[in-house]
Amino acid sequence: MPFCGGEQLLRAYRLAQRGGYAFMANNVAESNIFLGLLSAYTKVQSDLLVQISPGAAKFAGGGDKKAGLRALSMMIQEIAAASPICVFINLDHFTVGERDLIEEAIEHRLVSSIMIDASKESFDDNVRICREVRDRAAGSGILIEVELGKIKGVEDEIASDDSLYTDPEEAVEFIERTRADLLAISVGTQHGVSKGKTLDLRVDLAARIRDRLRDGGLETPLVLHGSSGLLPEQVRAMIGNGICKLNKDTQYQYVYGRAACEFYREHAGAIIPPDGVEDDILNLFAQSDWSPDKSMFDPRVVGKSIQSGIGAIAAELIQQAGSAGKTLYSKTESVA
Numbered sequence: 654m655p656f657c658g659g660e661q662l663l664r665a666y667r668l669a670q671r672g673g674y675a676f677m678a679n680n681v682a683e684s685n686i687f688l689g690l691l692s693a694y695t696k697v698q699s700d701l702l703v704q705i706s707p708g709a710a711k712f713a714g715g716g717d718k719k720a721g722l723r724a725l726s727m728m729i730q731e732i733a734a735a736s737p738i739c740v741f742i743n744l745d746h747f748t749v750g751e752r753d754l755i756e757e758a759i760e761h762r763l764v765s766s767i768m769i770d771a772s773k774e775s776f777d778d779n780v781r782i783c784r785e786v787r788d789r790a791a792g793s794g795i796l797i798e799v800e801l802g803k804i805k806g807v808e809d810e811i812a813s814d815d816s817l818y819t820d821p822e823e824a825v826e827f828i829e830r831t832r833a834d835l836l837a838i839s840v841g842t843q844h845g846v847s848k849g850k851t852l853d854l855r856v857d858l859a860a861r862i863r864d865r866l867r868d869g870g871l872e873t874p875l876v877l878h879g880s881s882g883l884l885p886e887q888v889r890a891m892i893g894n895g896i897c898k899l900n901k902d903t904q905y906q907y908v909y910g911r912a913a914c915e916f917y918r919e920h921a922g923a924i925i926p927p928d929g930v931e932d933d934i935l936n937l938f939a940q941s942d943w944s945p946d947k948s949m950f951d952p953r954v955v956g957k958s959i960q961s962g963i964g965a966i967a968a969e970l971i972q973q974a975g976s977a978g979k980t981l982y983s984k985t986e987s988v989a
């Protein structure tokens with residue numbers, strides 16, 4: 654049973670904090686990205702953390718978020734079942750408007766952790782909303798991630814025009830009152846396409862937040878959203894200063910698009926009829942001497958290219974995070 658719950662995930666974060674490494678949190682909306690990730694992570698014996706956003710659930714369910722969430726979680730759990738690593742599932746950026754989905758995830762243990770994002774609300778409302786989810790998840794083992802501060806950019810269906818850095822003093826009060834397990838902080842990253850070299854990254858602020866939490870007796874792992882455009886040295890600096898989880902979504906979206914684009918560009922002649930051939934899609938060119946090449950237009954073929962593109966980038970990102978060889982799986986007696 655390599656799909657592992659929150660207890661194992663918390664253990665993985667604790668070991669990462671002590672060992673000076675982190676986990677990339679990889680967004681998944683369909684099977685190709687997941688399969689590419691699973692292959693890369695298995696190869697180097699790193700545990701794998703995947704994330705499902707409300708938008709991904711909506712897409713996978715053809716508009717029905719609840720069906721999509723169940724389908725994605727079950728797909729991940731079933732495919733991961735024979736893997737020699739632990740696979741964790743996080744709900745990414747769920748808001749107060751998705752209470753029924755959060756309820757579903759907790760009731761059916763569809764996930765290992767839930768991020769409740771009420772960072773747009775006032776401090777007190779943020780506390781109240783997060784605490785409600787924390788209380789609802791009590792006894793389930795599911796971890797709760799909360800966010801304090803605002804991260805610029807567009808994440809899934811949530812947009813923020815400006816950034817607001819996380820205040821270290823507020824962070825302590827926030828964690829004490831919400832009793833959350835993980836804290837997403839705003840220290841200068843941006844959601845979406847960003848350029849690491851132009852970001853005003855506040856590594857010092859991450860360190861201060863971690864230190865203030867520690868002074869308050871809290872070992873809360875910190876989370877960095879909007880990590881897709883970061884340079885390797887920026888990632889390493891963040892990991893050295895309390896960050897245990899780095900969210901990656903945009904990067905895989907680009908790799909997916911790039912792999913598909915290159916594949917179809919290279920094999921266009923096998924799929925698009927040449928000049929002079931009638932474009933008879935309906936009859937699959939039954940009346941023409943020319944035929945498209947099934948070994949190129951079968952979606953599983955481009956799917957393989959996408960998976961290997963995702964796998965290659967994931968392998969690099971695992972190196973940045975330092976999680977290779979650290980799987981809990983063989984060390985875990987019961988991982989159910």
Ligand SMILES: [Zn+2]
Nearest residue numbers: 808878879900
């Ligand atoms: Zn985010």
